[in-house]
Amino acid sequence: MELSVRFRREMDKGLCRDTNPTAAVKMLPTFVRSTPDGTEQGEFLALDLGGSNFRILLVKVQGNGEQKVEMESQTYDIPELVMRGSGSELFDHIADCLADFLEKMGIKDKKLPLGFTFSFPCLQTKLDEIKSSIQKTSAHDQMSSYQSVLMSWTKGFRLSGVEGKDVVSLLRRAIKKRGDFDTDIMAVISDTVGTMMTCGFDDRHCEIGLIVGTGTNACYMEQMRNLQLLDGDEGQMCVNTEWGAFGDDGALEDLRTDIDREIDAGSLNPGKQLFEKMISGMYMGELVRLIMVKMARDKLLFQGNTTPDLLTTGHFSTNYVYTIESDKDEEGLANAEKVLRSMGLNPSAEDCAATRRICQIVSTRAAHLCAATLAAVMRQIRDNKAAEKLRITIGVDGSVYKNHPEFSRRLNKMVRRLVPDCDVRFLQSQHGSGKGAAMVTAVAYRLAAQHAERQRILDTLRLSREQLFEVKRRMTEEMARGLSKQTHDQTSVKMLPTYVRSTPDGTEQGDFLALDLGGSSFRVLLVRLKKEKKQKVDMHQKIYSIDQDTMQGTGEELFDHIVYCISDFLDYMGMRGASLPLGFTFSFPCDQTKLDEGILLKWTKGFKASGCEGKDVVMLLKEAVRRKQKFDLNFVAVVNDTVGTMMTCAYEDPQCELGLIVGTGTNACYMEEMHNIETVEGNEGRMCVNVEWGAFGENGELDDFCTEFDRAVDECSNHPGKQRYEKMISGMYLGEIVRNVLMDFTAKGLLFRGKLSERLKTRGIFETKFLSQIESDRLAMRQVRSILQHLGLTGSTCDDSVLVKEVCSVVARRAAQLCGAGLAALVDKIRQNRNLNQLSITVGVDGTLYKTHPHFSSIMQETLQDLAPQCEVTFLKSEDGSGKGAALITAVACRFKSEKLL
Ligand code: 0WK
Ligand code: 0WK
Ligand code: BGC
Ligand code: BGC
Numbered sequence: 001m002e003l004s005v006r007f008r009r010e011m012d013k014g015l016c017r018d019t020n021p022t023a024a025v026k027m028l029p030t031f032v033r034s035t036p037d038g039t040e041q042g043e044f045l046a047l048d049l050g051g052s053n054f055r056i057l058l059v060k061v062q063g064n065g066e067q068k069v070e071m072e073s074q075t076y077d078i079p080e081l082v083m084r085g086s087g088s089e090l091f092d093h094i095a096d097c098l099a100d101f102l103e104k105m106g107i108k109d110k111k112l113p114l115g116f117t118f119s120f121p122c123l124q125t126k127l128d129e130i131k132s133s134i135q136k137t138s139a140h141d142q143m144s145s146y147q148s149v150l151m152s153w154t155k156g157f158r159l160s161g162v163e164g165k166d167v168v169s170l171l172r173r174a175i176k177k178r179g180d181f182d183t184d185i186m187a188v189i190s191d192t193v194g195t196m197m198t199c200g201f202d203d204r205h206c207e208i209g210l211i212v213g214t215g216t217n218a219c220y221m222e223q224m225r226n227l228q229l230l231d232g233d234e235g236q237m238c239v240n241t242e243w244g245a246f247g248d249d250g251a252l253e254d255l256r257t258d259i260d261r262e263i264d265a266g267s268l269n270p271g272k273q274l275f276e277k278m279i280s281g282m283y284m285g286e287l288v289r290l291i292m293v294k295m296a297r298d299k300l301l302f303q304g305n306t307t308p309d310l311l312t313t314g315h316f317s318t319n320y321v322y323t324i325e326s327d328k329d330e331e332g333l334a335n336a337e338k339v340l341r342s343m344g345l346n347p348s349a350e351d352c353a354a355t356r357r358i359c360q361i362v363s364t365r366a367a368h369l370c371a372a373t374l375a376a377v378m379r380q381i382r383d384n385k386a387a388e389k390l391r392i393t394i395g396v397d398g399s400v401y402k403n404h405p406e407f408s409r410r411l412n413k414m415v416r417r418l419v420p421d422c423d424v425r426f427l428q429s430q431h432g433s434g435k436g437a438a439m440v441t442a443v444a445y446r447l448a449a450q451h452a453e454r455q456r457i458l459d460t461l462r463l464s465r466e467q468l469f470e471v472k473r474r475m476t477e478e479m480a481r482g483l484s485k486q487t488h489d490q491t492s493v494k495m496l497p498t499y500v501r502s503t504p505d506g507t508e509q510g511d512f513l514a515l516d517l518g519g520s521s522f523r524v525l526l527v528r529l530k531k532e533k534k535q536k537v538d539m540h541q542k543i544y545s546i547d548q549d550t551m552q553g554t555g556e557e558l559f560d561h562i563v564y565c566i567s568d569f570l571d572y573m574g575m576r577g578a579s580l581p582l583g584f585t586f587s588f589p590c591d592q593t594k595l596d597e598g599i600l601l602k603w604t605k606g607f608k609a610s611g612c613e614g615k616d617v618v619m620l621l622k623e624a625v626r627r628k629q630k631f632d633l634n635f636v637a638v639v640n641d642t643v644g645t646m647m648t649c650a651y652e653d654p655q656c657e658l659g660l661i662v663g664t665g666t667n668a669c670y671m672e673e674m675h676n677i678e679t680v681e682g683n684e685g686r687m688c689v690n691v692e693w694g695a696f697g698e699n700g701e702l703d704d705f706c707t708e709f710d711r712a713v714d715e716c717s718n719h720p721g722k723q724r725y726e727k728m729i730s731g732m733y734l735g736e737i738v739r740n741v742l743m744d745f746t747a748k749g750l751l752f753r754g755k756l757s758e759r760l761k762t763r764g765i766f767e768t769k770f771l772s773q774i775e776s777d778r779l780a781m782r783q784v785r786s787i788l789q790h791l792g793l794t795g796s797t798c799d800d801s802v803l804v805k806e807v808c809s810v811v812a813r814r815a816a817q818l819c820g821a822g823l824a825a826l827v828d829k830i831r832q833n834r835n836l837n838q839l840s841i842t843v844g845v846d847g848t849l850y851k852t853h854p855h856f857s858s859i860m861q862e863t864l865q866d867l868a869p870q871c872e873v874t875f876l877k878s879e880d881g882s883g884k885g886a887a888l889i890t891a892v893a894c895r896f897k898s899e900k901l902l
Pocket of ligand 2: 516518519521585644661665846847848849880882883
């Protein structure tokens, strides 16, 4: 019992991040997280190396419902020399045996997935590390990043050039060297894991794998939260305890005897695997031999006689212990006599009884030591499950457990005494660990295939540098067509003149109303501009909501609502009945011939109010004001939110000559040379052009970058076929793109276990704000899960969360890159307009997506820098919204007007 508690402490040391490096019991993560889910199928090769036999197996798994498994295997010899030679020789030998096996099976031409049971302590890297490398490769090459590094040889193996190396690449190299066949090495597992999986196939309660054979070891299903070496805290993972090394740090010195020390000193790996050397088949016979030698020398046995056999290491094999210990006394004694005579001894009856007694004591100790550590593992599982009564099955294999009935009987008995409150079953593995290895391989193959499929789909959302250059080139072309009188009507990018000719010069003053319509919130503002610029601009604002019905009702209702808000704002400001100039930030494409007129070309984003398109929104507003009779507007300037944003920022930084919005929608404006704007008279100076790049792609310019998900989002949008570029970038649509990808993944069984929940089918549930939350670095996976839970996607796993995060980042990355490509086209146009080699310029930017997404702005700037390297672009976030800009423009316009009137 005390030993069991001691081992439990060792387990904690191995699991704990800080103590693992010095822990003797390494508790190695195996990355086997799920037991077979019944969907595995196919043909798999399995290698089983490390036990007393080296076996190669062909395992056929039939899926759908009742899984049937057929196996064919062949045992091959591993000569002693090879076990002590160079690593490359061993792997060459394995490759030769594999070739022979495939030959015999007549499947040499097939490239089958292979599971490698390599029964030595190995440090494994994450299976999902596979994930990162699979992107552009077949299942085969993906293995290059799946590593299984041998920590140290044990048992009868001690080869050079393998410890610290990745056994996968060593095997692959050996196979490549032969060149006459190929395989997909999908998984390397410990025989304990293979045994647990093999037994788990028949008994779902099997959560422990135990080997007592040449060596000894155990694995079990541990809670991820206890595996401090790994991030992720949800679900379980199989841990290979490598308990053979228990005591290598001196923890068992009070139990080890001189005989144990003698065995260790004579072993291939002194100081290592001390617990194993007290238990497993490789040493049990030797323990008995050394005890007999000691007793013979002390004249306690064989009248003190010894023989060369008795004095030779390994000449009392562990099999003898089994036979001498047969549960029938006389048979055991007879066997003892037979064995001792075969060693040249002339044993007396007492000698035979003593030998049998020694065998009993040695194997009893082995069984009880094993029971103590097993009990510790069972208590760990019981505590993890907080279960009163633990029902568990232990899958067992190994020649000692199988061929030594007294050992298994004593082990079972002592375990039940040490953990009486557990209902434990021992299930002997009938087919060796090969079946289990095939299952792990099948799961790895399924995971890899599912991953490859997910990446293939996500690749359609990943844009290459060349593609981004092409987007920039096409945007540049469309912008030129938008400015040219000939092609303006055909182009999708309208390059609308805004009649804003100059940025503020600080002389603006007075009180201005401003409306800010079209973004995620509708605001009414009062902006007080004072002459001396340095004094801050006074702004008062109130946010009003515009519900879906108003956005999509009649134009009258919409503008009545706007006027209602203005009058409410004026009351709130105590300015009832005032008459003020108004700057109307109307964030939709408008044709303007002057500042105080804006013909709405089309609604975008969530708006669809009838009777507005083709109308002058200034008139619509004025009519609504007239209908209300509460206040008057003496001048109205219509500006786009990009223009308002540019102006607001230009007030701080005169170099600001572009405005960018990445919010509900996306768009940009910039100061263009008048002589380039063929749709407006005059060639002097500059005018701000509202690019309306959201519409880019309406003539198919983006079709070969569009995915099925983009088409799905467009078809279900308020304005199908319109604003294609916007629908790949802006906040109103990113969540929907993600939701469509997640639905596709789920429908293909690649996510949420293929269960398509009603919630996931609901449009708009995946708000873009979730993308920003899910992608923020400091958000642990469980928080992603809680977002998914909140979205009603209950039952999602940790892996699901990882995937959702990946989809979000791929979709947001593409949006930022596309936006960067559009901006690169703009700033390079300005640079060429001004025949500059190097342009440094500022962009005023606003919009929820740009402001709140953790990575959007940096990815966009990276892309911009890469596609327009001759432009040094500074981004200035607009703190006060476009309202100030609208007021400034109105102020400039009013000054003009009053000057003109003068
Ligand atoms: C049979 C398993 C193999 C494992 C062996 C251990 O298929 O993976 O290594 O049992 O027992 P041994 O052969 O060392 O007695
Ligand atoms: C704030 C500006 C407004 C613009 C909005 C865009 O004041 O004019 O429309 O940003 O961002 P969104 O609110 O759509 O995220
Ligand atoms: C190895 C383990 C293996 C056990 C049983 C030990 O020597 O370190 O990895 O599971 O033998 O074969
Ligand atoms: C509109 C633009 C606006 C942008 C950002 C787009 O849908 O067409 O006029 O600037 O959204 O709000």
